Amino acid sequence: MFVRIPTDRRPQPNTLDEFGLTSAFNRIIGLGEFTYRKGTEIFGEKEPAVYVYQVKHGAVRSYKLLSDGRRQIGAFHLVGDIFGLENGDEHRFTAEAVVETVVRLIKRESLQLVAAKDAVVSHNLLSMITRNLEHAENHMLLLGRKTAVERVAAFLLEMDFRTGADKMSLPMTRLDIADYLGLTLETVSRALSSLRKAGVLTFLDHDQREIMLNDRRRLADFDPQGPAQH
Amino acid sequence: MFVRIPTDRRPQPNTLDEFGLTSAFNRIIGLGEFTYRKGTEIFGEKEPAVYVYQVKHGAVRSYKLLSDGRRQIGAFHLVGDIFGLENGDEHRFTAEAVVETVVRLIKRESLQLVAAKDAVVSHNLLSMITRNLEHAENHMLLLGRKTAVERVAAFLLEMDFRTGADKMSLPMTRLDIADYLGLTLETVSRALSSLRKAGVLTFLDHDQREIMLNDRRRLADFDPQGPAQH
DNA sequence: TGAGCCCATTGATTTAGCTCAATGGATTGC
DNA sequence: GCAATCCATTGAGCTAAATCAATGGGCTCA
Structure with missing residues (x-):
C-alpha cells in the first residue's frame, strides 16, 4: 500500500x-x-x-x-x-x-x-x-458573508498566492472547491465561467483545471476587502 | 469615561x-x-x-x-x-x-x-x-454547511453550555446572533419562533432574550452531529 | 476499440433565506 | 406624558444559490 x-x-x-x-x-x-x-x-x-x-x-x-x-x-x-x-x-x-x-x-x-x-x-x-x-x-x-463570485475570487487569489506560479494547476475538483467555499459545484462552475467571460482568467486545458489569471487587480476587485483603513 | x-x-x-x-x-x-x-x-x-x-x-x-x-x-x-x-x-x-x-x-x-x-x-x-x-x-x-434552524440550535446549545445556567439571558440582539451565524436577524427570529412552537424552548421575558430550554435532547436533534463513530 | 466512469458545463426550475414593510412593546429623554 | 428610538416579530414577495437534468470530452481498462 x-x-x-x-x-x-x-x-x-x-x-x-x-x-x-x-x-x-x-x-x-x-x-x-x-x-x-x-x-x-x-x-x-x-x-x-x-x-x-x-x-x-x-x-x-x-x-x-x-x-x-x-x-x-x-x-x-x-x-x-x-x-x-x-x-x-x-x-x-x-x-x-x-x-x-x-x-x-x-x-x-x-x-x-x-x-x-x-x-x-x-x-x-x-x-x-x-x-x-x-x-x-x-x-x-x-x-458567513461573501457571495458566490466573491468566494471563488478569494479562492483563486489564495491559490495564486500560495502556488506563486504564473499559471495555476488546481489539483482539486469543482466539488472540492465547492465544499471549501460552502457552495455547490454548479455554482462554482458558473462563477468561474462568469470570471472567464469577464476576462480576468483563461482556462488553459480541457478540464479547466489549469487557470491563468489575466488581471489579478481586477480579480481582487471581485473579492471585497475590509473597511478602509484610517 | x-x-x-x-x-x-x-x-x-x-x-x-x-x-x-x-x-x-x-x-x-x-x-x-x-x-x-x-x-x-x-x-x-x-x-x-x-x-x-x-x-x-x-x-x-x-x-x-x-x-x-x-x-x-x-x-x-x-x-x-x-x-x-x-x-x-x-x-x-x-x-x-x-x-x-x-x-x-x-x-x-x-x-x-x-x-x-x-x-x-x-x-x-x-x-x-x-x-x-x-x-x-x-x-x-x-x-458553510448548516441550515438556518441548525445554526440557531447550535448557537443555543453553545450558549447554554457556556453559561451553564438553567435559563439563559442572552446579552446580544438578534442582529448580533445573525452576524455570528451568517444569517439575517429576521431568519434568526423565525428560527427561534419555530423552535418555540416546537416546544423545545420558552421565552421568559418580553424582549425574548431570556430563554429557557425545555428539552436539550430535542434541541440537539436540530443540530446535526458528525458521522457515526466506528 | 469501445463501454463505463469521472468531471465540467450549462439550462430549467425550485427554494431557503433575504429584503422590504408593517406592527407593537419597552425604554429614554425632554 | 409623549415623541423618539430600539428591538423583536411576522407577512409578502424576491432572488441568489441549490437542485435536477442533460450533454460532452477525456481517461481507464478489459
Whole structure:
C-alpha cells in the first residue's frame, strides 16, 4: 500500500521554511515518505494524532462531515505545507489525498520532545497554529458573508498566492472547491465561467483545471476587502 | 469615561480557571478594570495589540467587517473569557461591548514575559489559542454547511453550555446572533419562533432574550452531529 | 476499440433565506 | 406624558444559490 518515492526538490513558496521548521523536521528522525493514492484517507477525524505530516508532492484536503454527508473542507494542503499537527490528542479533521500524494511524516511525540527543549521550534509551532487560526478566521468571514463570485475570487487569489506560479494547476475538483467555499459545484462552475467571460482568467486545458489569471487587480476587485483603513 | 467597579465573584463556567490561567493573570501586575458602555469599541482590527482582556461582567463581540458593512462576528466573549490575545502584533478583530461591560486588562508584554519563564503559563496560552482554533473550525462547518434552524440550535446549545445556567439571558440582539451565524436577524427570529412552537424552548421575558430550554435532547436533534463513530 | 466512469458545463426550475414593510412593546429623554 | 428610538416579530414577495437534468470530452481498462 505505501511506496517510498524520491523527495521532490523544487523551490516551494509558503512552506515550512518560512517558519524555520524544516530544520526541526530534519533534526528529528523522520519516518520516511509515504504515498497515498488519489482519494485515500491519511487520517480520520477523532483518530489519535500520532504523526505530523508534510506534503512533499500532491495535495491534501482536510474536512469535517455531518452525519448526512454534508462536507466542509477546512483547508487544502499544498506542497511544503504541514498538516495534522494537533495540540490535543485527536485529529479534528479527516485528511485525504486530493491526487496521488507523497507526504513526509514524523512522530508527534518526537516533535513535542524537540519543542520542549528548543524555544525556537516551539515558537515556530505556535506560529503555525496561529497561522491556521488566522486562516480559519478569514474563512469564517468568507463563509458567513461573501457571495458566490466573491468566494471563488478569494479562492483563486489564495491559490495564486500560495502556488506563486504564473499559471495555476488546481489539483482539486469543482466539488472540492465547492465544499471549501460552502457552495455547490454548479455554482462554482458558473462563477468561474462568469470570471472567464469577464476576462480576468483563461482556462488553459480541457478540464479547466489549469487557470491563468489575466488581471489579478481586477480579480481582487471581485473579492471585497475590509473597511478602509484610517 | 472609564469607571472602576467591584469584581464580580459569581462562579463562572468556561473561564480561565479551566486553563489555570487565572493564577497567571493574578501574578501579573494587572492594570485594573475598565468599563465600556454598551456598543463601545474596546479595540479595533489592525490596531497594535497592547493589552489582553478578561471579561469580568457583561459580554463582548469580536468581528470583522467588509468595506460595505457586512459583518461577521467570530466569537462572543462572556464572563471569565479572555480575548484580544494575539500571537502577532495586531488585533485581527474589532472588539465591542455588547452591553455595559467590565474588563480586566493586562499588558500583553507582561504576559509574554511570564510565559517565557513559566512553562505552565505558556502551555496554557497555547491551549487557549488551540481552543480558539477549534471553535473557528467548528464554526466554519456551521457557516458553510448548516441550515438556518441548525445554526440557531447550535448557537443555543453553545450558549447554554457556556453559561451553564438553567435559563439563559442572552446579552446580544438578534442582529448580533445573525452576524455570528451568517444569517439575517429576521431568519434568526423565525428560527427561534419555530423552535418555540416546537416546544423545545420558552421565552421568559418580553424582549425574548431570556430563554429557557425545555428539552436539550430535542434541541440537539436540530443540530446535526458528525458521522457515526466506528 | 469501445463501454463505463469521472468531471465540467450549462439550462430549467425550485427554494431557503433575504429584503422590504408593517406592527407593537419597552425604554429614554425632554 | 409623549415623541423618539430600539428591538423583536411576522407577512409578502424576491432572488441568489441549490437542485435536477442533460450533454460532452477525456481517461481507464478489459
